[in-house]
Amino acid sequence: MASEKPSITRSPAWQALLAHKATIANSSIAAMFAAQPQRFETLSLRLDELLLDYSKNLISSETIMLLMALARERGVGERMHGMFSGQKINTTENRPVLHTALRDGRSVLVDGMDTLPQVVAVREQMRNFSDGVRNGRIAGSGGGQYTDVINIGIGGSHLGPMLAVHALAPYADPTLHMHFASNIDGAALYRLLAPLSPATTLVNVVSKTFTTMETMTNARSVRRWLANSLGEDNAARHFVAVTANVPKATEFGVDAERVFPFWDWVGGRYSLWSAVGLPVALAIGMQRFEKMLAGAAAMDDHFRNAPFEKSMPVILAMLGIWYNNFFGAATHAILPYDDTLALLPAYLQQLDMESSGKRVTHDGAAVDYDTGQVIWGAPGTDAQHSFFQLLHQGTRLIPADFIAACRPHHVIDRHHEILMANFFAQTTALMNGDAATSAHDVFPGNRPTNSILVEKLTPHALGMLLALYEHKVFVQNAIWDTNAFDQPGVELGKRLATRILPELERSDPVTAYDASTNGLINFYKSNCDSRSSNN
Numbered sequence: 001m002a003s004e005k006p007s008i009t010r011s012p013a014w015q016a017l018l019a020h021k022a023t024i025a026n027s028s029i030a031a032m033f034a035a036q037p038q039r040f041e042t043l044s045l046r047l048d049e050l051l052l053d054y055s056k057n058l059i060s061s062e063t064i065m066l067l068m069a070l071a072r073e074r075g076v077g078e079r080m081h082g083m084f085s086g087q088k089i090n091t092t093e094n095r096p097v098l099h100t101a102l103r104d105g106r107s108v109l110v111d112g113m114d115t116l117p118q119v120v121a122v123r124e125q126m127r128n129f130s131d132g133v134r135n136g137r138i139a140g141s142g143g144g145q146y147t148d149v150i151n152i153g154i155g156g157s158h159l160g161p162m163l164a165v166h167a168l169a170p171y172a173d174p175t176l177h178m179h180f181a182s183n184i185d186g187a188a189l190y191r192l193l194a195p196l197s198p199a200t201t202l203v204n205v206v207s208k209t210f211t212t213m214e215t216m217t218n219a220r221s222v223r224r225w226l227a228n229s230l231g232e233d234n235a236a237r238h239f240v241a242v243t244a245n246v247p248k249a250t251e252f253g254v255d256a257e258r259v260f261p262f263w264d265w266v267g268g269r270y271s272l273w274s275a276v277g278l279p280v281a282l283a284i285g286m287q288r289f290e291k292m293l294a295g296a297a298a299m300d301d302h303f304r305n306a307p308f309e310k311s312m313p314v315i316l317a318m319l320g321i322w323y324n325n326f327f328g329a330a331t332h333a334i335l336p337y338d339d340t341l342a343l344l345p346a347y348l349q350q351l352d353m354e355s356s357g358k359r360v361t362h363d364g365a366a367v368d369y370d371t372g373q374v375i376w377g378a379p380g381t382d383a384q385h386s387f388f389q390l391l392h393q394g395t396r397l398i399p400a401d402f403i404a405a406c407r408p409h410h411v412i413d414r415h416h417e418i419l420m421a422n423f424f425a426q427t428t429a430l431m432n433g434d435a436a437t438s439a440h441d442v443f444p445g446n447r448p449t450n451s452i453l454v455e456k457l458t459p460h461a462l463g464m465l466l467a468l469y470e471h472k473v474f475v476q477n478a479i480w481d482t483n484a485f486d487q488p489g490v491e492l493g494k495r496l497a498t499r500i501l502p503e504l505e506r507s508d509p510v511t512a513y514d515a516s517t518n519g520l521i522n523f524y525k526s527n528c529d530s531r532s533s534n535n
């Protein structure tokens with residue numbers, strides 16, 4: 001039921017920010033640097049191996065003060081306490097949100113049950129299994145050591161582990177090759193399986209619900225591929241599963257001992273820290289996976305204890321609110337200058353857009369302000385040669401996060417220096433712009449950026465970085481009074497496809513939908529027989 005609560009846009013803190021925006025909107029960031037020699041020191045934060053420089057934003061100390069006043073007025077602190085203490089803050093699904101309990105070693109009670117013993121038990125199960133696969137104690141059905149692991153999952157059961165495996169590749173065992181099957185397109189699976197040997201391939205089916213159509217279809221096809229070569233019984237021995245629905249996994253044929261559970265209180269896109277991280281443990285070893293958890297826990301600690309003005313997640317979140325809600329910036333770019341973070345934009349797209357793509361408040365009232373932004377991006381320097389033109393000279397305001405590591409994993413000639421020179425050059429150019437004689441060559445500048453520098457992209461640093469963005473998303477949803485932890489839009493897609501699938505397989509024309517959808521489906525049925533698509 002919608003409530004009659006007054007909109008947050010009429011609150012004193014919001015109104016104060018609106019008035020302040022009118023005074024600062026035409027200021028120059030570059031001029032603020034000239035007037036404030038300590039601006040970098042004042043507007044940057046250091047935490048362990050992370051440095052956040054937010055000085056190249058269109059803000060003054062008054063802006064920060066007013067943004068923090070809004071955060072306080074919106075009860076960000078109380079909401080944070082609600083999350084960490086296990087309150088059912090995912091109100092539409094009536095669940096607590098406790099991905100933080102997977103990494104900080106704290107006991108939290110969920111419906112009277114302590115989370116910690118369950119978390120520790122699954123970590124031991126992961127350690128035992130990942131050690132066993134890595135040292136050959138756990139082998140394929142023919143006794144040969146596993147050489148390949150296929151992770152089958154989608155969305156939250158895919159993007160996190162794939163990002164982390166890619167980002168931490170310099171720490172990985174080079175003899176164990178990790179593969180990821182997510183999409184339902186048979187061509188992707190065909191390409192993936194073609195070079196692999198069934199006898200030395202381990203398959204990990206990851207699905208919180210163990211009902212997702214793409215994942216279950218891929219899992220059945222891979223089982224057939226294994227069975228054709230090894231026989232049904234042996235094929236089953238090549239499977240493990242990660243799920244919150246253990247009965248479904250055993251029903252599929254995975255040995256109960258090889259099912260790694262997680263729980264309702266871990267949201268899909270927040271599940272990397274649970275057994276969903278098994279591919280990471282397989283690739284880099286459990287000890288290093290635990291370092292990633294420790295990095296995230298360090299960020300949790302910082303988030304819980306730092307005053308808002310010194311809190312990296314709160315600062316990032318409130319800067320996002322500043323541009324989104326007061327300047328109308330509809331998008332936010334994520335620009336990693338580090339190839340190992342190439343998948344970060346896609347990961348953050350899900351984290352942010354699935355969490356913040358909401359249009360009603362907790363009690364169902366329609367919002368009258370913007371919520372989630374479009375998150376997009378690609379690694380530099382490639383992106384400089386594609387969409388940066390629009391960042392520099394386009395008409396839209398696009399705040400961006402530049403992320404880089406100071407020390408590279410591989411030193412080849414001067415590659416890293418050149419990469420970093422570009423990293424530094426771009427944020428300064430976006431801020432300072434450039435005057436020119438021809439209008440076409442004018443760079444207006446005043447384009448806001450954050451720079452995040454990591455000393456080295458270790459498992460610990462990656463954990464910190466990902467938890468930083470998780471908490472940023474949390475704070476923004478606290479400001480908007482929206483539920484960051486449900487995803488009805490994802491579930492709609494799952495329901496719709498389930499309804500249409502049998503209709504594709506019947507011979508009679510479809511009439512149940514709008515004329516466009518009927519027309520498309522009927523064209524497909526009469527012209528596109530997918531079973532004879534080899535030529």
Ligand code: G6Q
Nearest residue numbers: 155156157207208209212268269
């Ligand atoms: C994540 C979403 C969604 C989910 C996938 C896969 O927060 O809920 O992306 O992770 O739809 O769902 P399963 O893990 O249940 O297969």
